[in-house]
Amino acid sequence: MLALPLAMAFPALWAAAPRHWIAVAISAAYFLAAARGLPQGAMTFYGSGIVLGLALWIAAAVAFVAVHGLLWSAQPGWGRAGRFALASLLMAVPPLGIVGWAHPLTAAGVLLPGWGWLGLGAVATAMLALTTRLWPVAALALVAAWFWSAAGWTPPSVPEDWRGVDTTMGESLGRAADLDQHRVLLGHVQGAAESDARVVVLPESALGVWTPTVSQVWMDALRTTRVVVIAGAAVIDRHGYDNVLVEIAAGQAQVLYHARMPVPVSMWQPWRSWVGDGSGVRAHLFANPIVTSQGRRIAPLICYEQLLIWPVLQSMLHAPDMIVATGNGWWTAGTSIVGIQRANAEAWARLFGVPLVMAFNL
Secondary structure (H helix, E strand, O other): OOOHHHHHHHHHHHHHOOOHHHHHHHHHHHHHHHOOOHHHHHHHHHOOOHHHHHHHHHHHHHHHHHHHHHHOOOOOOHHHHHHHHHHHHHOOOOOHHHHOOOOHHHHHHHHOOOOHHHHHHHHHHHHHHOOOOOHHHHHHHHHHHHHHHHHOOOOOOOOOOEEEOOEOOHHHOOOOOOHHHHHHHHHHHHHHHHOOOOEEEOOOOOOOEOOHHHHHHHHHHOOOOOOEEEEEEEEEEOOEEEEEEEEEEOOEEEEEEEOOOOOEOOOEOHHHHHHOOOOOEOOOOOOOOOEEEOOEEEEEEEHHHHHOOHHHHHHHOOOOOEEEEEEEOHHHOOOOHHHHHHHHHHHHHHHHOOOEEEEEEO
């Protein structure tokens, strides 16, 4: 978590490159290092060999490397800073922002916690200054802010009556079409409720396919309690399906949130629609940045959305009361992926000074 500001070395190294090919190599090294868990994760997810994992790893880096390679300039000054600003903007918003992992601005939450948009602007300005002759001053300021923050660092708060439940159910979570798994999850909910939780958050995909039967089972189970459950599920129709969060309470249930950006390739496959096959997950991109549950305005981030910059910033434009981050990372075992997701969510929560509730399955 506290190592995120090391990402600020990237703009300085990019600007200091004496040759174009060195700038390209620096960009590739930065992105591939940040995405180092992808080959192993892809192997686990697809049950394939290392070749597919390496191919996806390299393919994911193409946009980042191409943008920073094309916009690099040997001419010093604010013109080069402007080029880096353009590269950063392109990798922050769709379409290229769809693979805009490891954006250096994520470190703003560690450098200036609680500063909100002002802190984001200050860190962005310092980041651009690192690409000019003012880089020693900018670097000194960033290091000072880093040490000051680390000395008094506290993790994001969690609302007193909210609980995020992590599970270790592996690949089976949400895929076992029987009551046993729902009973296990209800046991987790009951345990959280016994510790005075009013709202319990379960991981992405926890409830599997959302059907009237599943809805009724959960509503009935919660009928004698005051507990509200927010959990991941999949809503299927003839046009495809949505990765969602649902809200369940005694006698009522509703879909709360539709994922804006599912994982490309493994989930989001827009090319299928070109041949009339609508079986992939839909991406709602800029829809529902804020949802309301129990009187709180929530910024939801499901799995892949935690690796990007635009979903959280879009949500923060609406001044949410808290962030709810969920994921189903069974396929990331032995990699850094879930750790990066957690660190990113914590950084954004600290930057904007909002509570954070997380729930992951491993």
